[in-house]
Amino acid sequence: MNIRDQIKKDVRQTTDNLQLTTDELEVDLARTNDAKNGDFATNLAMKLAKQAKQNPTEIAKKLAGSLQKQGYIEKVEVAGPGFVNIFVKAEVWQKEVEKVLKETKDYGSNNLGKGKKARVEFVSANPTGPLHFGNARGGPLGDTLARVFEASGYKVLREYIHNDIGGQVQKLGETIANVAKGQKLEDQEYKGEYIKEIIEKIGDFKTPAEAGKLAVDMMLDETLKDCEAMGIKFDKVYPESGFVQSGDTERAIAELDKKGFIKEKDGARWFAPNDEFLKDRETVVVKTDGSYTYFSNDIAYHKIKFAEGDDLVVDIFGANHHGHVPRLQAVIKALGGDVSIFHVILYQWVRFKKGGEVIAMSKRSGNFVTAREVIEMVGSDAVRFFILMHDANSHIDFDLDLAREKSSKNPVFYVQYAHARISSIMAKEESRIAKGEIDYQLLATDYELNLIRKIARLPELVEDISQTFAVNALTTYATELADSFHKFYENCKVLDSQNEEMTRARLGLVGATRITLANTLNLLGISAPAKM
RNA sequence: GCGCCCGUAGCUUAAUGGAUAGAGCACUCCGCUUCGGACGGAGCGGUUGGGGGUUCGAGUCCCUCCGGGCGCACCA
Numbered sequence: 001m002n003i004r005d006q007i008k009k010d011v012r013q014t015t016d017n018l019q020l021t022t023d024e025l026e027v028d029l030a031r032t033n034d035a036k037n038g039d040f041a042t043n044l045a046m047k048l049a050k051q052a053k054q055n056p057t058e059i060a061k062k063l064a065g066s067l068q069k070q071g072y073i074e075k076v077e078v079a080g081p082g083f084v085n086i087f088v089k090a091e092v093w094q095k096e097v098e099k100v101l102k103e104t105k106d107y108g109s110n111n112l113g114k115g116k117k118a119r120v121e122f123v124s125a126n127p128t129g130p131l132h133f134g135n136a137r138g139g140p141l142g143d144t145l146a147r148v149f150e151a152s153g154y155k156v157l158r159e160y161i162h163n164d165i166g167g168q169v170q171k172l173g174e175t176i177a178n179v180a181k182g183q184k185l186e187d188q189e190y191k192g193e194y195i196k197e198i199i200e201k202i203g204d205f206k207t208p209a210e211a212g213k214l215a216v217d218m219m220l221d222e223t224l225k226d227c228e229a230m231g232i233k234f235d236k237v238y239p240e241s242g243f244v245q246s247g248d249t250e251r252a253i254a255e256l257d258k259k260g261f262i263k264e265k266d267g268a269r270w271f272a273p274n275d276e277f278l279k280d281r282e283t284v285v286v287k288t289d290g291s292y293t294y295f296s297n298d299i300a301y302h303k304i305k306f307a308e309g310d311d312l313v314v315d316i317f318g319a320n321h322h323g324h325v326p327r328l329q330a331v332i333k334a335l336g337g338d339v340s341i342f343h344v345i346l347y348q349w350v351r352f353k354k355g356g357e358v359i360a361m362s363k364r365s366g367n368f369v370t371a372r373e374v375i376e377m378v379g380s381d382a383v384r385f386f387i388l389m390h391d392a393n394s395h396i397d398f399d400l401d402l403a404r405e406k407s408s409k410n411p412v413f414y415v416q417y418a419h420a421r422i423s424s425i426m427a428k429e430e431s432r433i434a435k436g437e438i439d440y441q442l443l444a445t446d447y448e449l450n451l452i453r454k455i456a457r458l459p460e461l462v463e464d465i466s467q468t469f470a471v472n473a474l475t476t477y478a479t480e481l482a483d484s485f486h487k488f489y490e491n492c493k494v495l496d497s498q499n500e501e502m503t504r505a506r507l508g509l510v511g512a513t514r515i516t517l518a519n520t521l522n523l524l525g526i527s528a529p530a531k532m
Numbered sequence: 533g534c535g536c537c538c539g540u541a542g543c544u545u546a547a548u549g550g551a552u553a554g555a556g557c558a559c560u561c562c563g564c565u566u567c568g569g570a571c572g573g574a575g576c577g578g579u580u581g582g583g584g585g586u587u588c589g590a591g592u593c594c595c596u597c598c599g600g601g602c603g604c605a606c607c608a
Contacts, residue, residue: 414570
């Protein structure tokens, strides 16, 4: 149990003892930004005050008085309108260093998902062209989320749907056939130099349909290569055509029909959920020509997702698909799935700037920035950090000139530099940690304790993200951790020939920092270099 | 017209409804006879797009207006 959980437990115990109900109230325990407010603070007294119609300060005082008796607590103060500020004894933090050194790679992980399964679908790019950088945003997001789930004990499936059938594939095939026959690119539905590249790569084909199929399968391979270049590997790729061929789509629609969710209209078949909330969500599943829409294949896919006993089903889509979300929720409900375990993360589009101007882009015009270009320009580490820095909900403006010219300004290097700096010391001196007991109570300056507090934050953060899915908190954390280290390093001399005990304690702390930094970078899918 | 997302310092942005809105870049100074200066320290820079409201407390929730992005297919 980490210290935060311990305090939460004790706070709840305290309110129970004081006969203040907390059943509906989460015990809110925040890390504080300011040392004078202690290590943790809770606003529980203010919330309880409202419920119990009492003075918040009085409640806070009772809470504080009771908490004070816990052995690990240094002091408890009541501040402001009723905050309870909790100061933890230094020895609690000092012990954390030993814990990190003992747990090494496992430091930061937890058991929230132990024995559970999660699946994350991401990227699933339109294969009619190269992977666009905007669409690549889903890659690091999904992969890091999967890593966080794994660190929380889940068994995770990374999955991808390959849209290898449908109208757009047909059109692409026609364009390829036309261009191969010598027609001009300008006259085609799909433009862009990559059409010529496709023709070179796929070789001979007999029909436009075959050309389309060859092309999208080739594009899939390319996209998966781009993902691999960012350290992303999928466990399973589902070709959309597979759902039709296996009969899964047909069976899924039949099941919906049997349950009364399919109706005929205008010669087509529609998914028509009959409950009030979903009244206007009617969508075509079978076209008048008898073929299935993408949506019906996605129904089959989600039926499979919910049939395999997962505890968490996550889809990561570009925000342009947001209209798709309520339909999927309706389908899952209609099929009897548990919507509460279904989460969709929508990420907003990335815009590109060049010379201060926003570049307009579309796949059909052939004018877009590919993931590959950007990865080659700035490297996988900088790309991942840049993407993961931002809340999925926020729009990103990506300045291509800046990325090209000043990629070393990317904060990822600040974090990696801290790791390299540490590695340099540890390379020579690491063995000294192992020589017998170390007195970590020697680590008593603010620089040292702040660094340890920050280190101890990782396990809390991983727990939080496995529930909020807000992976961007990891990059903020990585930067803060590096910052705490640099400040420590600037002010505390590690290797001191006059003081062997202190040297060993500080080496222990440096070692613990390296582990924590490396584990954080690993969650981000970013390398932790020993040299730069 | 209806719906979703965003608007925070010159730029890029952070902040489970909490305390003095936190960083990086840029700009101005300062710090290597000491473990990696890709670092540290100090400064400059904010009426969190405008206006109402809810709340003990709002960047965060509600309403409204403005600005930007994206959806509202027998496309995927």
